[in-house]
Amino acid sequence: KQEVTQIPAALSVPEGENLVLNCSFTDSAIYNLQWFRQDPGKGLTSLLLIQSSQREQTSGRLNASLDKSSGRSTLYIAASQPGDSATYLCAVWAAGNKLTFGGGTRVLVKP
Amino acid sequence: NAGVTQTPKFRILKIGQSMTLQCAQDMNHNYMYWYRQDPGMGLKLIYYSVGAGITDKGEVPNGYNVSRSTTEDFPLRLELAAPSQTSVYFCASSYAQPGTGGLKTQYFGPGTRLLVL
Numbered sequence: 578k579q580e581v582t583q584i585p586a587a588l589s590v591p592e593g594e595n596l597v598l599n600c601s602f603t604d605s606a607i608y609n610l611q612w613f614r615q616d617p618g619k620g621l622t623s624l625l626l627i628q629s630s631q632r633e634q635t636s637g638r639l640n641a642s643l644d645k646s647s648g649r650s651t652l653y654i655a656a657s658q659p660g661d662s663a664t665y666l667c668a669v670w671a672a673g674n675k676l677t678f679g680g681g682t683r684v685l686v687k688p
Numbered sequence: 689n690a691g692v693t694q695t696p697k698f699r700i701l702k703i704g705q706s707m708t709l710q711c712a713q714d715m716n717h718n719y720m721y722w723y724r725q726d727p728g729m730g731l732k733l734i735y736y737s738v739g740a741g742i743t744d745k746g747e748v749p750n751g752y753n754v755s756r757s758t759t760e761d762f763p764l765r766l767e768l769a770a771p772s773q774t775s776v777y778f779c780a781s782s783y784a785q786p787g788t789g790g791l792k793t794q795y796f797g798p799g800t801r802l803l804v805l
Contacts, residue, residue, distance in 0.1 A: 676721070
């Protein structure tokens with residue numbers, strides 16, 4: 578059974594510092610991995626999707642890497658801003674048409 | 689496009705009551721999903737559908753039922769509500785070319801907050 582873990586559960590950084598969010602998964606036989614952002618009381622917004630054949634994806638200040646062999650993905654957010662404060666979730670897509678989510682990392686960027 | 693819409697936004701139910709959570713998407717996606725999110729936790733898959741007329745169980749299906757009579761709509765039915773079903777429910781949709789195994793980005797609705805007392 579696929580299990581996805583995100584550590585730490587919460588993170589607080591001063592504005593301008595780079596953010597590093599970690600995601601690990603137990604079964605490396607995945608199709609893709611997605612990073613989502615969730616604001617309080619809101620739904621999820623997809624940030625990046627990495628196919629299993631890719632090593633990384635970039636969008637603006639966001640960069641996500643994928644190492645299937647070690648079962649890890651990292652989301653980097655450069656030069657963090659208070660508007661980056663949110664919960665970030667990773668999810669892996671594997672056989673069976675099911676997306677398995679991690680518990681999320683709650684990020685606070687202090688001005 | 690409106691994307692994925694969900695109604696109602698919030699509902700209070702008494703134990704034993706029933707209700708249907710509505711979900712609709714206008715992106716012509718073949719896949720649709722229902723998740724629940726408990727406080728401080730990630731999302732858990734309740735049911736999903738790969739196309740009209742086809743549904744399958746996810747990780748936590750007990751106490752719920754679904755149907756998919758059209759591509760656009762995927763309602764979730766709660767029978768005999770229990771306090772353990774207090775949660776936020778999210779509907780999502782995505783597109784996958786049949787037989788390829790690789791799915792595109794999932795799009796989420798704003799969620800329905802349900803309180804069972």
